[in-house]
Amino acid sequence: MADDALLTEMRALRDRVIGVTDTALASRDGLIIRADTADLDPDNMAALAAASLGLAQRMAAEVGKGVLRQAVTRSSGGYIAVYAVGPKALLVIVGDVGLDTVRLDREATAAVEAIQPLLGRPEGAGSVRSAG
Amino acid sequence: MSGLSESLHRILEIDGARTVTLVDVGTGMIVDSVGEEPAGLPAAAASLADEARMASAAAGPERSGGDLEEMLVVTPDRVHLLKVLSRTQDEGFMLFVDVDRARTNAALAAMRVAQFAPAVLR
Amino acid sequence: MDIPRSEPAGAGDDSSVPPGPGQLEPMLVSIARLGTSGLLRVTGEPGGVIHLADGRITAISTPGAPDPEAILLRSDRVPEGGWSSAFAAAASDGRMAAELVKRDLIGAGELEALLRTGLADALFALVAGSVQECRLEEVATPALLPLDPGAEAEWLLAEVERRLGVLAGLRTPVSPDRDRLTAVQGAWTPRVGPGDGQAEILALANGRRTARDMAFVLGRGVFAVTLQLSRMCDAGLLVIGSSRSAVRAAGLRAVSAETAPPGPADAAGSGGAPPLPRRRRGGGQAGARPAEKASVLRMLRTGVRREPSGG
Numbered sequence: 052m053a054d055d056a057l058l059t060e061m062r063a064l065r066d067r068v069i070g071v072t073d074t075a076l077a078s079r080d081g082l083i084i085r086a087d088t089a090d091l092d093p094d095n096m097a098a099l100a101a102a103s104l105g106l107a108q109r110m111a112a113e114v115g116k117g118v119l120r121q122a123v124t125r126s127s128g129g130y131i132a133v134y135a136v137g138p139k140a141l142l143v144i145v146g147d148v149g150l151d152t153v154r155l156d157r158e159a160t161a162a163v164e165a166i167q168p169l170l171g172r173p174e175g176a177g178s179v180r181s182a183g
Numbered sequence: 184m185s186g187l188s189e190s191l192h193r194i195l196e197i198d199g200a201r202t203v204t205l206v207d208v209g210t211g212m213i214v215d216s217v218g219e220e221p222a223g224l225p226a227a228a229a230s231l232a233d234e235a236r237m238a239s240a241a242a243g244p245e246r247s248g249g250d251l252e253e254m255l256v257v258t259p260d261r262v263h264l265l266k267v268l269s270r271t272q273d274e275g276f277m278l279f280v281d282v283d284r285a286r287t288n289a290a291l292a293a294m295r296v297a298q299f300a301p302a303v304l305r
Numbered sequence: 306m307d308i309p310r311s312e313p314a315g316a317g318d319d320s321s322v323p324p325g326p327g328q329l330e331p332m333l334v335s336i337a338r339l340g341t342s343g344l345l346r347v348t349g350e351p352g353g354v355i356h357l358a359d360g361r362i363t364a365i366s367t368p369g370a371p372d373p374e375a376i377l378l379r380s381d382r383v384p385e386g387g388w389s390s391a392f393a394a395a396a397s398d399g400r401m402a403a404e405l406v407k408r409d410l411i412g413a414g415e416l417e418a419l420l421r422t423g424l425a426d427a428l429f430a431l432v433a434g435s436v437q438e439c440r441l442e443e444v445a446t447p448a449l450l451p452l453d454p455g456a457e458a459e460w461l462l463a464e465v466e467r468r469l470g471v472l473a474g475l476r477t478p479v480s481p482d483r484d485r486l487t488a489v490q491g492a493w494t495p496r497v498g499p500g501d502g503q504a505e506i507l508a509l510a511n512g513r514r515t516a517r518d519m520a521f522v523l524g525r526g527v528f529a530v531t532l533q534l535s536r537m538c539d540a541g542l543l544v545i546g547s548s549r550s551a552v553r554a555a556g557l558r559a560v561s562a563e564t565a566p567p568g569p570a571d572a573a574g575s576g577g578a579p580p581l582p583r584r585r586r587g588g589g590q591a592g593a594r595p596a597e598k599a600s601v602l603r604m605l606r607t608g609v610r611r612e613p614s615g616g
Contacts, residue, residue, distance in 0.1 A: 065513075066549050069351050069368040069482065072518070089513055127378060127385055147521040148375050151351065151368035185454070187417045207422045209529030211471070212464055214418045225467055273502040273533060274380075274525055276418055304415035 070150030199286030333458040361455030364448030369430030379524025477538040483608030548608025
């Protein structure tokens with residue numbers, strides 16, 4: 052099932068990378084697709100991540116340093132990383148200050164590759180599901 | 184010598200003090216120690232941290248008397264002084280001082296330790 | 306104990322250091338003997354970097370345990386504003402520790418004590434995890450809050466051994482970075498005072514966090530939190546709900562222990578915990594560990610196996 056497969060990928064990412072606390076998959080127009088979050092509001096996350104990614108991509112284009120790979124927000128208590136998933140979706144990863152950022156980049160990039168084909172299917176997008 | 188070691192050495196100058204050890208309450212780890220270091224000291228430090236925690240718990244949920252500050256364990260030859268330097272009951276540090284009773288009395292030793300203890304973490 | 310100084314090994318000069326990628330402890334012992342300065346990069350899980358000065362360990366950075374900044378800030382010992390000001394004033398000159406003390410943000414003795422326990426915690430996380438390779442490098446960026454003078458590797462390693470022994474003796478074994486804990490519904494009555502930290506732990510124990518995760522939130526040591534979690538399991542306040550799956554070698558994908566059983570993508574064969582990169586070499590230069598310690602290490606790396614909680 053595409054539904055379970057998306058959450059499986061997201062949970063696997065959290066499992067494999069030390070320091071990841073929450074992940075969310077959203078559409079580029081800020082609507083949540085899947086959320087593996089605890090105390091965060093997935094809808095707010097989706098909307099903000101979409102805005103953040105859009106801005107980051109425009110900045111990357113503006114400075115002419117190539118294609119945006121990752122938009123990162125670094126706070127005193129942790130990180131938020133946003134990756135584009137194809138042209139239509141994005142993946143948000145929230146982590147604590149001990150986040151293994153090197154591993155995250157590798158694993159998130161691989162997760163994005165794995166998630167993309169799953170989104171191509173009709174039942175893979177749109178419906179909101181939470182991991183609880 | 185580090186500032187921490189210096190503070191511990193000052194306490195070691197107390198009459199009768201044989202060992203002065205700074206113990207991490209949460210893990211039982213010896214952070215630093217001066218004076219004699221018998222082989223059983225690491226295990227003793229860990230047990231003492233457990234004892235301090237259990238003594239705190241025994242005081243009950245309200246802790247009407249306040250938080251644990253000190254413990255004295257007295258044997259014919261020695262006084263073992265535990266002085267709590269914690270922020271909370273579960274974390275922070277504790278001073279363990281092993282004192283020879285032949286050279287001082289428990290009350291005097293406790294008084295001197297209390298005098299020098301606050302400087303340890305400063 | 307003074308370690309005789311010798312020419313520090315240059316980056317990449319491995320000839321004086323014993324061969325074998327996964328031998329962290331023997332490498333540290335050699336480094337101590339040679340008085341090496343530099344950076345020891347440990348790849349593995351959690352892996353990390355160990356800062357060395359004259360054969361002593363001054364700082365360790367690892368995803369497996371909170372660093373001094375995380376401890377000071379998250380435990381509320383140092384306020385954010387104070388930290389930022391001190392950082393702005395002193396970080397680029399390498400004087401952060403002195404600045405924090407000068408501004409009365411923390412006592413020098415307390416800072417030193419925290420740096421020491423922090424090093425033990427971080428080395429424990431490295432040793433208890435899996436090590437693929439250890440490589441000596443030049444220091445690129447000096448550590449922000451180094452212990453100066455550094456701690457003797459032998460002293461830290463002895464403390465790590467002691468901790469492994471303590472873990473082996475726990476009534477409820479808990480793997481610090483694999484086992485996820487959940488608060489038992491209705492089990493908690495306020496039986497202990499505000500200072501004891503149980504309420505904080507129960508609030509964090511949502512089935513997603515390991516001891517390591519909670520340590521980062523609270524600004525406490527991972528080992529200290531692990532011991533407390535074990536005690537709270539004994540007291541019936543917490544249960545281990547699930548475990549993080551073992552990490553495979555690069556290229557293969559692991560399946561979370563929380564979700565469905567492994568599918569056809571499981572190239573390594575059986576659906577059970579795959580073998581981790583081999584950490585211990587046969588023949589034990591450091592001396593063979595008792596069988597008990599070996600089983601503790603296994604538990605640490607795979608977590609205490611539990612049925613998926615389904616939640």
